[in-house]
Each structure stands twice: as structure tokens, then as C-alpha cells.
Amino acid sequence: MSIYDTLNDRQKQAVLQTSGPVLILAGAGSGKTRVLTHRIAYLIDQEGVNPYQIMAITFTNKAAGEMRERVDQIVGFGSEQIWVSTFHSTCVRILRRYIDRLGYDNNFTIYDTDDQKGVMKEICKKLQIDTKMLKERTILSAISSAKDELIDPVQYEMQNAYDYNGGRIAKAYKEYQAVLHKNNALDFDDLIMKTVELFKTDAKVLENYQERFRYIMVDEYQDTNTAQFELIRLLADKYRNLCVVGDDDQSIYKFRGANIRNILDFEKVYPEACVIKLEQNYRSTQVVLDAANAVIKNNTGRKEKALWTDKTEGNRIHLRQFDTAYEEAEYIAGDVAKKSRSEQVQYGDCAVLYRTNAQARLLEERFIMEGIPYDVIGGTNFYARREIKDILAYLKTIDNGRDDVAVKRIINIPKRGIGMTTIVRVQDYADSRQISFYDALREADQIMTIGRSASKLQPFVNMIQAFRSKQEFYSLSELVKDILETTGYVQELEASNEEDAADRIENIDELLSKVVAYEETHDEATLSEFLEEVALVADIDRVGESDNKVLLMTLHSAKGLEFPHVYLAGLEDGIFPSYMTIMSDDPLEVEEERRLAYVGITRAKDDLTITYARQRMIRGETQYNPVSRFVREIPPLLMDDKPPVQKRPDHREYDEDSRERGFFKAKPFGMGAVETEKPYRRVADSLSDTVFDKPAAGRQNGEAAFGRKFEPAVQGKPKAIVRPKRTAVENQPYITRASQGVGAVSLEPVGNKTLAYGVGDRVRHMRYGTGTVLKIEPGPRDSQVTVMFDEAGQKIMYAGFAKLVKV
DNA sequence: CGTACTAGTCTTTTT
DNA sequence: GACTAGTACG
Numbered sequence: 078m079s080i081y082d083t084l085n086d087r088q089k090q091a092v093l094q095t096s097g098p099v100l101i102l103a104g105a106g107s108g109k110t111r112v113l114t115h116r117i118a119y120l121i122d123q124e125g126v127n128p129y130q131i132m133a134i135t136f137t138n139k140a141a142g143e144m145r146e147r148v149d150q151i152v153g154f155g156s157e158q159i160w161v162s163t164f165h166s167t168c169v170r171i172l173r174r175y176i177d178r179l180g181y182d183n184n185f186t187i188y189d190t191d192d193q194k195g196v197m198k199e200i201c202k203k204l205q206i207d208t209k210m211l212k213e214r215t216i217l218s219a220i221s222s223a224k225d226e227l228i229d230p231v232q233y234e235m236q237n238a239y240d241y242n243g244g245r246i247a248k249a250y251k252e253y254q255a256v257l258h259k260n261n262a263l264d265f266d267d268l269i270m271k272t273v274e275l276f277k278t279d280a281k282v283l284e285n286y287q288e289r290f291r292y293i294m295v296d297e298y299q300d301t302n303t304a305q306f307e308l309i310r311l312l313a314d315k316y317r318n319l320c321v322v323g324d325d326d327q328s329i330y331k332f333r334g335a336n337i338r339n340i341l342d343f344e345k346v347y348p349e350a351c352v353i354k355l356e357q358n359y360r361s362t363q364v365v366l367d368a369a370n371a372v373i374k375n376n377t378g379r380k381e382k383a384l385w386t387d388k389t390e391g392n393r394i395h396l397r398q399f400d401t402a403y404e405e406a407e408y409i410a411g412d413v414a415k416k417s418r419s420e421q422v423q424y425g426d427c428a429v430l431y432r433t434n435a436q437a438r439l440l441e442e443r444f445i446m447e448g449i450p451y452d453v454i455g456g457t458n459f460y461a462r463r464e465i466k467d468i469l470a471y472l473k474t475i476d477n478g479r480d481d482v483a484v485k486r487i488i489n490i491p492k493r494g495i496g497m498t499t500i501v502r503v504q505d506y507a508d509s510r511q512i513s514f515y516d517a518l519r520e521a522d523q524i525m526t527i528g529r530s531a532s533k534l535q536p537f538v539n540m541i542q543a544f545r546s547k548q549e550f551y552s553l554s555e556l557v558k559d560i561l562e563t564t565g566y567v568q569e570l571e572a573s574n575e576e577d578a579a580d581r582i583e584n585i586d587e588l589l590s591k592v593v594a595y596e597e598t599h600d601e602a603t604l605s606e607f608l609e610e611v612a613l614v615a616d617i618d619r620v621g622e623s624d625n626k627v628l629l630m631t632l633h634s635a636k637g638l639e640f641p642h643v644y645l646a647g648l649e650d651g652i653f654p655s656y657m658t659i660m661s662d663d664p665l666e667v668e669e670e671r672r673l674a675y676v677g678i679t680r681a682k683d684d685l686t687i688t689y690a691r692q693r694m695i696r697g698e699t700q701y702n703p704v705s706r707f708v709r710e711i712p713p714l715l716m717d718d719k720p721p722v723q724k725r726p727d728h729r730e731y732d733e734d735s736r737e738r739g740f741f742k743a744k745p746f747g748m749g750a751v752e753t754e755k756p757y758r759r760v761a762d763s764l765s766d767t768v769f770d771k772p773a774a775g776r777q778n779g780e781a782a783f784g785r786k787f788e789p790a791v792q793g794k795p796k797a798i799v800r801p802k803r804t805a806v807e808n809q810p811y812i813t814r815a816s817q818g819v820g821a822v823s824l825e826p827v828g829n830k831t832l833a834y835g836v837g838d839r840v841r842h843m844r845y846g847t848g849t850v851l852k853i854e855p856g857p858r859d860s861q862v863t864v865m866f867d868e869a870g871q872k873i874m875y876a877g878f879a880k881l882v883k884v
Numbered sequence: 885c886g887t888a889c890t891a892g893t894c895t896t897t898t899t
Numbered sequence: 900g901a902c903t904a905g906t907a908c909g
Contacts, residue, residue, distance in 0.1 A: 136899065165899055190898095212893095265899060333898060433896055435900090455898085489885095496885045615899060633897045655896050673897080696894070697900040 106360030225334030298323030362391025
């Protein structure tokens with residue numbers, strides 16, 4: 078009996094087929110990670126392959142870490158020699174060694190979206206690009222797509238010379254690359270592209286890696302873009318032992334360049350490829366699988382597969398409709414609480430999945446009220462928070478003085494009286510001398526134009542220089558502590574009356590413990606390596622760190638995970654699928670969303686609950702949306718409730734309708750960039766009239782159905798409007814003037830006069846828990862409330878923002 | 885040079 | 900609704 082006997086026939090075949098190109102089409106939950114890890118073990122144990130010659134590539138650090146762990150378990154000896162990592166860290170590792178051959182320093186820095194935006198902003202200024210017409214974002218995403226397709230600035234210019242906007246983007250692209258090069262920085266896309274460039278320009282280096290990595294495995298292959306495909310193709314070109322694992326039905330990253338053709342055309346590129354389908358699902362019940370299959374079969378151009386399981390039929394899918402998103406959140410939190418009380422359900426068995434990060438907020442508030450431990454994955458990355466980026470900018474400056482973006486970020490943080498004018502003048506000087514911004518600072522006394530400001534620059538330079546020399550004998554954490562102390566960063570925060578100063582300080586503490594943890598796991602923790610690791614972590618990598626908490630995340634983040642109890646929230650046309658895709662002329666966009674629905678459904682092991690709300694607040698606008706078309710694609714008998722009958726089930730008709738009525742201008746194209754003045758609300762308004770057979774329960778008041786627009790006209794019946802506007806309104810110190818007899822409906826925080834609590838009262842705060850009010854200081858606009866929290870200690874906060882609830 | 889307020893934008897998803 | 904960049908003012 079060997080470890081391979083636990084595999085089914087197909088899986089075994091995939092493990093044993095070690096030579097030549099192999100495409101494993103692995104349906105959701107079909108045990109692909111098991112196959113990959115066993116395959117690695119088989120290569121080493123049975124075929125005597127040197128672990129050193131094996132490479133496994135994934136998309137997230139989490140997936141890489143998981144695979145590493147499982148490989149370590151079954152491979153015993155030499156497993157640490159296998160390269161198991163993400164595309165990005167693989168490339169960084171290669172580039173750190175060889176990028177000098179492309180004219181960069183090997184200690185390059187990695188720019189995140191923020192840094193990129195900063196660079197682009199300056200470029201637009203320099204090239205006199207009107208950012209109202211052509212936004213930094215737009216340019217950057219055009220550049221990113223170009224890089225995904227391995228198109229360099231020169232090619233881009235050739236392809237877009239005839240187009241006005243294209244031409245400008247081409248110029249910006251060229252300039253952008255020049256700036257990054259000057260700053261010795263690479264962005265995310267460069268990591269892949271430059272590695273490919275390296276392989277193509279330096280045959281020796283390529284040969285070296287080809288010879289080393291004789292067995293290459295790629296996970297989530299359906300998500301690779303052209304550049305990543307090329308990277309793999311080059312690496313595998315000599316020995317052609319390339320095994321890719323993927324599921325075309327789970328391709329959900331087109332927006333970041335994923336090319337579904339990579340998987341669909343694999344057999345064309347590798348005619349000798351062996352194709353193996355894994356269709357037995359070990360995860361979900363038959364009901365869940367039937368639902369998933371029923372939805373995905375509406376897509377065209379997919380590789381035919383049908384998941385099956387020998388697990389039991391299972392519960393029917395729970396379908397719940399609500400009047401408002403608020404009630405939806407209330408139900409989900411309540412249901413989780415109920416389950417955890419009565420059944421053998423742990424919080425960690427539950428996950429709530431949604432289409433957009435913004436949807437997390439309502440759910441979060443509700444989970445807090447229920448006292449359920451939860452974790453929100455995604456949204457803003459920890460390392461993208463302002464205070465964290467500030468500290469990292471110090472570290473980057475110490476590590477690599479050529480990173481102008483980092484230097485400029487911190488030159489006046491904390492405040493040193495160095496303003497825009499001085500910075501611009503120093504930059505001019507640097508430009509004229511062809512030196513970096515930091516080097517210009519060091520010569521500040523030479524710069525005539527800045528006059529007496531030079532005296533403010535000198536201490537800054539001295540401080541950085543001091544850090545640099547201390548770095549020699551300091552540990553990483555000592556360095557960070559020194560930075561915090563010398564700059565007085567934390568003191569400045571403490572002194573400031575910014576409302577979230579306490580959170581910021583907490584984050585800094587967390588950073589410090591991450592630094593310490595890094596030192597503990599890395600023998601010779603260098604600053605460069607730390608910065609690099611930090612640049613490449615994604616939020617999803619945190620999953621598993623938190624134990625026994627309900628996880629809240631987007632459908633995208635949920636890919637690759639599984640939970641006994643899954644809630645799919647906000648299943649409404651317009652949310653999921655999003656308006657963007659419904660409106661799109663390209664029907665493939667809806668297909669991509671359908672794959673996302675497929676991913677969502679197949680996350681559930683036992684129990685799936687689908688919820689949707691008639692009314693939802695999006696970006697300050699109330700929308701009315703019908704149930705998602707994807708729910709309608711699920712056979713009703715698989716669900717415990719039916720979606721409501723609609724007069725006109727096809728959404729496209731509404732679009733035409735609105736177009737006729739002049740609500741829609743043609744899609745913006747070319748340079749014309751036609752205005753699109755809040756088109757969505759209009760659709761929503763027109764929908765609310767036509768969608769439902771009977772009036773939605775939430776709008777007996779008539780006007781309420783039309784959303785905020787008409788609110789001022791409503792007299793005396795605030796409830797219907799107030800409710801969806803803010804969660805748990807009745808518990809909060811918000812009082813409508815109507816109820817005070819003033820007349821007009823208002824939702825202003827009324828502050829000092831009408832706080833629902835006083836000194837000595839017990840109150841609850843969203844984050845800090847319960848505490849006692851010590852002091853209330855009335856201010857002109859809002860009162861400052863001092864609260865001694867049981868857990869979090871004493872905090873001073875503005876009443877209007879703190880949303881304290883009397884308990 | 886720093887601040888405090890206003891106007892405009894945004895998001896659909898992320899390594 | 901929330902965040903950010905830009906502006907007017909001290």
C-alpha cells in the first residue's frame with residue numbers, strides 16, 4: 078500500500094504521467110493540490126528526480142505555502158530545494174540575480190499601485206496631459222495591459238500612433254519606464270515582463286534555468302496571462318516536462334490580463350500533450366454540484382466537463398429575499414449565530430462571499446452587533462495603509478536612495494517645514510544634474526534657488542545617513558524602532574486629534590511584530606529582502622492565520638478555498654453580474670461573471686445560502702435590482718424558495734428602453750470620452766417601475782421607492798427612508814428633526830444637544846467594544862466624548878463619527 | 885508653509 | 900457614502 082493508492086484512477090494517471098506536456102483539467106474540488114503534491118513526491122521517490130530540478134508555480138503566497146507544507150510532509154528529504162512560489166516571487170528571485178544584465182541595479186524596489194500613481198501624476202504634469210480627459214488610472218491600466226501582453230513602449234507607440242489618446246499613452250508609457258528605470262524600480266507587471274526580456278536577451282541565463290528546472294508545474298493555469306505563459310514556455314522549452322493544472326470554468330481574472338486561450342489552446346501549442354480530466358468532486362453535496370453545473374452550462378466555448386460526487390444529495394440551497402441590504406446582513410449574521418448555537422457549526426466553518434468589497438461594511442456592522450468573530454479579507458492591503466507606507470518609505474530610502482517616490486513621501490513626514498516649492502526646486506536641480514532626488518538633497522547647500530530652506534533639508538539628510546550607518550549593526554526591528562523614535566512618528570500621531578490615530582498606532586505595532594516575526598523566520602534578515610516580501614504579499618495570504626472566525630471576502634478572493642457553510646450575498650442583477658458587464662457589448666463579459674458564480678457556488682461543502690435584496694445603497698445612491706440571472710439559472714427544485722416572477726426577465730430590454738428614452742449615451746470610445754453623468758441611478762429608477770409584479774414591500778410610501786432624490790419632499794414619514802439609509806439607525810445617536818418637531822427630514826448627526834448618552838453611561842463602539850463615558854466636551858460642530866473602554870483603554874472621539882451606542 | 889473646507893470621483897474583481 | 904485632490908485662507 079503506497080501513498081498513491083489513495084488516489085482515484087484519473088488522479089493516479091495525472092501523477093504517473095511525468096514526462097512531456099500534461100494538461101490537467103481539474104474541476105472544482107477535484108483534488109488538484111493533492112495530485113500536484115503527489116506528483117512531486119512521485120518524481121522524487123520513484124523516478125529519482127533531484128528535488129532541485131522541480132519548480133511549482135502558483136498565484137498566491139497562500140497557495141504556495143500550502144503546497145510547500147504538503148510537499149514537505151510527503152517528500153521527506155530535500156523538499157526545501159524545490160522552488161514552490163508565486164509567479165511574482167519566482168521572477169523577483171531570478172531578477173535579483175541577473176537584472177544587472179538589463180541595466181538595473183540588483184537591489185531594485187517594487188512599486189505598488191500607489192507609487193505608480195504618484196509617478197504617473199508627475200509624468201502627466203510634465204507631458205501636459207490633461208488628467209481630466211485622460212486619467213492616470215486609465216493610462217496606468219493601459220500600460221499594465223500592454224505589459225501583460227509583452228508590448229514594450231516602442232511597440233505600443235507603433236500600434237497606437239494613429240490614435241490621439243493612444244499616442245499620448247505611448248508617450249506616457251515611454252516616460253514611465255524611464256522614470257522607473259531612473260528610480261531603479263519595477264512595478265508588478267515588470268517583474269514578469271523583465272524576466273521574459275532577460276530570458277530572451279541572455280541565452281546563457283535562460284539555458285541555465287532551463288537546465289535546472291526540468292520539471293515544471295503550474296497551478297491555476299487558467300489565470301495566466303500572455304507574459305506568464307511566455308515565461309513558462311521559455312523555461313520549459315528544452316525538456317518540455319510541463320504540467321499545467323487548471324479549470325477553464327474558473328477563469329475569473331480577465332481584467333488583469335488572464336488569457337483563457339492559454340488553457341483552451343494548450344493542445345495546439347503542445348500537440349503531444351496528454352490531457353487528463355478530473356471530474357470527481359470530493360467537496361460538495363450533489364445539490365450544490367447540480368446547481369453549479371446548471372449555471373455554468375450556459376457558457377459557450379468551454380471544455381465540456383461534468384462534476385459528480387458520491388457524497389449525499391444534501392440540503393437544498395437556501396434562497397432568501399430581503400427588502401434591503403440591511404435586512405440581508407441582519408439575516409446572515411443572525412443565521413450564523415443561530416447555527417453556531419444549535420448545530421455543530423464553528424464560526425470558522427462559515428464564509429460570506431460577495432461581488433464587491435464595499436458590500437462588506439454592512440455585514441461587518443451586523444456581525445459586530447451579534448458579537449460574532451469575523452475577518453474581512455481584501456479591501457485595502459495592510460501594507461497599503463498610509464502609516465505603514467510611511468514607515469516602509471523610510472526603510473526604502475535607507476535601502477535604496479534612488480527611489481525618489483519613497484524619499485518624497487517622507488521628506489515632510491512628520492512635518493519638517495519642507496513644502497511643495499522646496500521639493501519642486503530640488504527636483505529641478507536633480508533633473509538638471511541627472512541625479513536622483515536624494516542625491517540632490519545631499520547637495521542642498523549648492524542649490525541657489527532654495528535659499529534658507531536648505532537648512533531644513535540638512536537634518537533630514539543627516540538622519541537618513543545616520544540610519545544607513547546604524548543599519549550595519551542594527552537588527553531590522555531595532556532599525557524600525559529607531560526610525561519611530563527618531564522621527565517621533567508615533568508621538569505625532571498621539572498628539573494629533575485625528576479620529577483614527579489609535580488605529581494607526583495599532584497598525585504600526587502590528588508592523589513591528591511582523592518585522593520581529595520575519596527576523597525569527599529568517600536567519601539573516603536583510604532590509605531588502607524584507608521589503609521585497611512585503612511588496613508581494615496579498616491579503617488572501619492571511620487566511621488561516623485567524624482561527625475560528627467567519628470569513629468575509631469577495632468571490633475572487635474565495636477561489637481555491639472551501640467552507641462547510643457558504644453565504645452568497647447580493648445576488649442581484651446589477652451587482653452580480655455587475656452593471657458594467659450587463660451593459661457591455663461583449664457577451665463574454667457576462668460569461669466571466671458566470672464563472673465567478675460557479676466559483677462561488679462550488680466553495681460550499683454542505684450548505685449554501687443565497688441572498689438578495691430589493692433595495693441597496695451603492696455609492697450613496699439607492700438602487701433597485703431584480704434577482705440575479707444566475708439564480709434563475711439554478712433549477713428551482715434545488716432551492717427551498719423560488720425567485721419571484723418577473724414581467725420581463727431579460728435585462729437587455731431595459732437597456733434598450735433606457736437608451737430610447739435618452740438616458741444612455743453611447744459607450745465612451747476613442748478620445749471622445751462622452752460624459753456619463755451617473756447613468757446607473759437612472760437605470761435603477763426605471764427598473765423600479767417595471768421589474769416586479771407587485772410593489773416592493775419597502776415602498777408603501779411611494780416616494781421612497783425613488784430613492785434619495787425625492788426625500789426632501791417627503792413629510793412626516795421618515796421611517797421608510799431612514800431605515801435603509803443607515804444601519805441600526807434606531808440605536809444610534811442620530812435623530813431626525815422631524816421627530817423633534819422641526820419638520821424637515823434630516824439625518825445630520827445632531828451632536829452635543831441630543832446625544833443619546835451622557836457622562837457615566839455605558840456605551841458600545843464598533844471597534845473598541847464597551848466602555849464608560851468619562852467626559853463630553855461640546856464643540857461648535859460636534860462634541861468630543863472621552864470614553865474609558867474596558868478593553869481598548871481611554872479614547873477621545875467625536876460623537877458624530879464614533880457612533881457610540883448606549884447599552 | 886500649513887490648515888480646513890469643497891468638489892469631484894469612485895470600484896468590479898488583484899498579484 | 901467615502902476618499903482624495905485641489906483650493907482658499909491664515
